[in-house]
Amino acid sequence: MTNTTEKFLAEVNTLYNSRDKARREQADSWLQAFQKTSEAWTIANQVLRSPQLTPESEAARHFSAGTFRQKVTLDLNQLDVTARITLRDSLLELLYQYRSGPRLIITQLCLSLACLALQMPEWQNVLHQFTELYGKNPETVNCLLEFLKVLPEEINTNNRIPILDEDYRVRSRQLLTDNSNEVLQILLVYLQNSGTNTDYQKKVFECFHSWLQSGDIAISSIKNNPFLGLSFDALQSDELYDIAVDVVCEIIFETQDIPETMPVIEQIYPRLLPLRAALKRAMEEDNEDKVRGYCRIFTHAGESYLDLIVQHADDFRSIVESIVECTAYHDTEIVRITFYFWHRLADTLYQPRHANIKDKFKDIYSNLVDIMIKHLHYPKDLSNWSAEKRDEFREFRHVMGDVLKDSCLIAGSAECLSKPFATLARQLANSANGSTVDWQEIEAPLFSLRAMGSEVEDEEDVYLPQIMQLLQQLPDHPKIRYAATLVISRYSYWTRHHPQFIPYQLNFISSGFDNEEVSAAAALALKYLCKDCSELLIEYLPQLHHFYFNVTNTLHGVDLFEVTEAVSHVVAAVRSAELLEALQMFCLPIARYLHEFANKGSAATDKEIRDACGEQLSSDKLEQFSIIIRVIADSRKETNTVDVNSGLVHPCITMIKDLWPVFDLLLVQFGSDSHLSEILCKCFKYCVVFYRISFRPLLPDLMERLVTVFGQTRLSCYLWVATKCVQEYSDDEGTEMTMAMLSFVERLSVTMFSLLNGKKSADIPDVIEDYFRLNIALFENIPITYSQSAVFLSVFQAGLSCLTIQQPDALFSIIVFFNKLLKFRADPKQKQKQKQSPGTINVPISSTSVTEATLNAALSIHDSLWKQYGTSFLESIFKGLMYTFPRDIQHTEIHEILRFLSKLYPLECQQWISEIIQNIQDSNLTSEAKNGFIRDFNSAIRGQDWSRLRRITNDFIAVFRRRYLASRQRRDNE
Template sequence: MADIQAVLSAIDVFSRAPDKASLDRANNWLQDFQHSPDAWATCNVLLLTPDAPPAAKLFAAQTFRAKVTYDLHQVDSANLPGFRDTLVAALERHHAGPRTIIVQLCLAIAGLALQFPSWTNAVQFMIDSFGRNPATVPTLLQFLTILPEELTNNHKIPITDDEYSEREAYLLTANSKQVLELLSMYIQATGVTHAVQAQVFDCLKSWLIAGEVRATDLAKTPLFAYAFEALASEDLFDSAVDVICELIHETQELDENMPAIELVVPHLIALKPQLVAQRDDADKIRGYARIFSEAGETYRMLLLQHPETFFPIVEAIGECSAYHDLDIVPITFPFWMRLAQTIGKKPSTSPLFMDAYRSLMRVIINHLHFPPDSASLSGQEAEDFRSFRHVMGDTLKDCCLVLRTDTCLLATYQMITTALSRGPEAISWQEIEAPLFAMRSIGAEIDPLDDDAVPKIMDLIPSLPNHPRVRYAALLIISRYTEWVNSHPDYIAAQLQYVSAGFEDPDPEVCGAAGQALKYLCQDCKQHLVEFLPQLHTFLSSTGAKLVQDDRQQVYEAIAYVISAMPMVRAAESLRTFSVDILSQIHAATIKPTVITREELQDVGNGLENLEVMLHVIQGFGEVLPPACQTSCEEAWAVLNAFLAKYGGDYNIGERTTRVIRHGITLFGDAALPVVPSVIARMSFAFEATGYPSYLWIAGKMIHRYGNEEDTDLRGSFQEIYERSTNSIVSLLQSKSPSDIPDILEDYLRMLTSMVPAAPDIFFQSSAFPLAFRTSMAALTLVHTDIIFASLDLFLLILTHDCLNPAPPAPPPPKFPIYRSAIQAVVEKDGFQFLTYLLNGLVGDFPEDSTSIVVSIFRAIAWIWGPQLISWLPAVLQQLPAAAAPAEARAQFLSDVSRAVNEKQYDKVKYAILSLNRASRKARERRRAGALDR
């Protein structure tokens, strides 16, 4: 009674809408109670007590389902028949509902049947118990529906594959014929309601999906004809559609199911007139579209082999594709795609299918039309329509596979020219834009050597109406056809003229499309555009300032592609020309006697972005810099250094400048060495002043790139940023939690990870090392995959360093004893806390892929600090949350690790970690599955 009252009190918390802490406590208590052996008896009493609250009965039913899944080992095998009878009695008591309780109890009985080998007649047992009384037949149908679903989908039940195969055979396969007969009887029983008939169909669908009912057997029963007849019923339509689709799917082995297919197809063709009769009922058309599309996909080989019989199915699918409701149309797309792929592999095909795809192409282009009043679409509706247009574009590619790309292009070209021939007053922009969009979608399929269709399109573009939507579509065609233009360079001048005019358009989307077109023209036709570079520089000087930054950045990217195609000396000179423009802007802002405005600072930041994108494309010139770059590194850093000294306190400026420096490392390579100490020193002071992580990020990149250099100034700069940044972060963590500064911690960790192999003398010998170790431990508390990996990678480098190897290389480096002493000191001091973080993360929020790193770290600790590990573990394990690390799993882990250490079999630590991780994952999955839905 005490347990019952405690359960009722915990459940009552949810009805009173208290604070979140109270809800969490109640939910956690109930979940813990579900684990206990006492829950069996308590839940039985709750289910059988008439006046128990509904929420308590549902909890009891959910608990039975969970315990059957996870805890059936708590029930002695001799008591399983009695437990079965308990569940069945509870189900009988609640046969009238609520449905949630019926479902949970049916799931529990299904799970029990799977784990109760001697209960070989479970299905017959349930039929005998519930199938005779009309009032309990719905309960039986619910169980029979759930049984194959649970057996197929519940992978948490602890049985082997062989055991599953054996029990699935006697629970499902051995009973499929009887279930089919039972459902046939119920579907036409005297007085049967539509609700029961819908349940019959749902049950039949479940057994079809499980593969336990063969289509040929189903076709011999009254269920077959009744499924098609039920399409005339409003109440049964959806259930009948589901059954018919599954029935068709089950006939995919064509040869062995031909008798069933011969019965199915006439029924399908007889449904075709319904597409006209029900055209005003979108829900009905959706159902028919599903049926016909499933048939088309399943029988596509038969369609091609026997079009005289099967082609009406293709026609029906075509009607569904042409339907006005664009939520229904995509149901048909997988059919068209797979049929096109099949046709594409054949040397020839029937003209009927060619006509079908011609019709489909016209239908899709018609669907591509924007509404006459596009403003009538809400923001989300417009976005959804734009997204769906791209899906339809994929179906146009399917048309190309059947009809050939040039045929489709010429057809869309003809649509535009026909519309234009009616005169500008008689056409809408939608009539031009939709075929243009189709041309763009087909662009990926065109032949770069085509001399028939594409030239006509390119010649047509300059004469198109000057409407922003039309111009936008035409510019995107140019960006998609640039590989063709590269093979036909005579068109470049005209294309550049059209693209340049696009930048003058007041519509921002047209300008964006012009930027994209220019980028791809320069990327794909860069060899041919070298001679146009002065023209592009002039364009930037005259028009660039008028462009929004996104468009201007695309122009710089385009120019960079052209520069990358030049001979090295000319490329370096051209890069210097464009870079000097940007650096001059930065220098002017730096020396301005007054502080520049926010807008001016934004302009400088945009210039840095443009320089970054150019450097990203060009990359570098190799080991030997061309003459134009010989002094560029020092000159550029002088400008950026002064600029950072004045404006590095702006977050965006710091981000953009450091990204430029990152690409500068790639461009200049070793030639940058003279300025690297100055760069790192600036990053050190900038981070100390601002706390912006980008300064640590770039310092880490430079340490990684130049860490093996022996220059005294360089290594002094490494030590300076290491110690200053560590002290800054320690200070930050006194007022903030690690979760407040995740970006800082991540870039700090990555900087240290670069330092350990490159400069171990600096890393281990510095007074900052103990602080860095402790700071890095704090990062293990974050629920952030990248930061966890960065922290674990650093600890792996530290705790597996060669200096700790009892048999180091001979002779060992002279500083190894110093490193070893430093590491041992921090582990002696912080090892207990580190171990606590490590195991809490393992059973908590560490990413699953991190387990192998944890194993390596743990093995190193066991090897070097075995006695301390055994002394620390009991208290560490005691602190782990019971919900994530069950007591028996903790005890087993302690025993396994102790044995591995005492026997010096350190590789066995791996299996201890994996076992604890597995037990923890299972416990957490169970709690998630058992969480109350409130």
């Protein structure tokens, strides 16, 4: 026994038996590294063949069997053709050795052989060989059945196997499709000869299910085949019930192509009808497992035969009614299974061509409303539920809400509204008569009303007026008040058409702020009522103003922001001539607070800073102001046709001008406070994006402030706002505004380059990310002018030096920057992305704005840079992929970079790749692997086969990283 074998056995023993968590983690790390070594083949084989039966070796056997599967999947390239044949024969021998178990080892060996068969085209007649070796002896049939079960699963689901797509298609057809009929006959023979051995029958059904699921057994081949009837018959056996359900569901699923599989459906349907009685028996016995299985079968049938159900509603109604019974069952996990069917059926019936058929299902969907209201009830012992269980039930209620919406579509909103209305009226009557009514009995129908809101018509005037009147009579319980407030929130669009309810609803909502449990619902309801009824609420603006400044002293966070948005919608509805006065009513108190705070400067207390810049539990004056200007901009869409010199000043811009000295003072005093600066930058962003034209006169002042404050603070949020400025105001090549933007970026770059010289890139990832996004925005608008600017070379070089950064967002912004450069060079005649504003479109470069000479000069600069820095750039990319880039980095951009470089500079790229790969000194990268990659990579370039180029790169990186990580783990553990 070698030292490595002894070490292996010891580490396995530690992994499975040690109580020391740190030691178990260390053992797990060592074993993962071990599995990646070439030595693991031999040691796994030795351990599995060892005659020792100690508990330690038993665990090692299980681990060794898993090691074979791992290595056959990922490391088969470590073995040549001869060694692979030896491996196959050894695995077949081991499978025979363990024919009596343990089952886990049999499974792992079969998985290894299935994976090996896929990758060994020279291994012919795989199924015949297995049948000869294991199919004739009752002792070994379980090995054959296990292999038949895992073969389609492994081939169709193991995406880690490194095999070319074409090779995969050929080999999977040879192993699965070409053998499907033979497998079906083998399984049928075994099943018919199984007698009463249910364990044996279960294994056969598992194989059959696996092959059905893979799609390799043609469903037409089981027409009149005994397997169909035997599968349904197996539902009567407790031992076979679960696998029989899986098989029947799969058969039904495979017959959903109705025209082609109708002969099979005609045999399935008569077998479904008797199952309804079995379902009822299972419900009476409260056998949840049986109910779940029958529910799955009927729901699969409903989804697969949906067209037949709609076209032959009377004949197939039994299936639908069975699903209704499942939906009414008390177990919510079973109920959930049916929801997708109800949605698909409603979606199909709602189509105009089925208008006449829809009536046949109205009673079904009307019944569903009653069922959903019943399920919506919170339990009386809610206090005994865990927080997790409450969250799960809340999520489930919202899913049930989707069923209620579907019910409105089919049964009609009036019919559906009548259900919760009748329940509420009955419960209120019971309460009036002295009966005790639990809050759950009222809250559930209220929730159903809220859920159905989106499907109720604006003009509904039968039940909603009565429901709105009922809300005033509800018991004053916080749960009921919360639900009723959200009902008002959901029907705010309806209130717009029934304004007589506005005074009552405003009072109802306002009083909700007095209860801490209800205030969140009140804030949401006020937001939607003000948004949908903004013009109707203008007359209430003085009351809203008084209410707003009273309630904002107690509200915090999201609730405060929603109330702010609410009043902003009403302000936005005010006539233009009176808008400034309305704005001042709400904004001046905020401005005064900010002015007083800014004047305090360093003397401001921590609480005052929190109140100004905001935290989770404090007011946020700047955020309130930013919400107001955003909402008003959304409500008054500004167009690009506005005349900047017309003399008309937008009222919000007037407010912003008045606040500008305050903003300036805030930047001076608190510009280095990261949270305040981010909120302030959000205000600037709204000014730039939502008031693009009106704000233009203030733009130079903002740009000057951003340059200054970024130079002082080095905070990334100022670059973020600068990017918005570039995106909104860059025009076209050579314009005055564009040149101003270029100068703006150059001035910001002075600070950025100084920062890069003084700090490690890993210490400032957010600044790097926003800086390169800024340059991307400018380049997309003016690629030619930018390429010839003084800053371009420096940004290019900075990007090269920052490619070592590992923070994903920052790294990705740099990669996108280089990709944009290459895209432009590959297609220079197409103007890059224009500014994101209404009325602009992508247009080709025009000779009126850009001469051929300037374009060629820009392209020449690009060519010069890539030829000068191509080697170092590609070296950084490949070393990043091999060593440092995060695994989840988006590789699409990188592969585009490789494609563009290879396409633009094919000869240079071949030379660069050869030089880079050959110069990598790493024991995990053999000369053979280097030469093979260089040969294949350059061959793909010469053939312009870009998909092959991508595949070759992916495979090379994946294999290397696996070996590198394994060796690093081994070093760390030594």
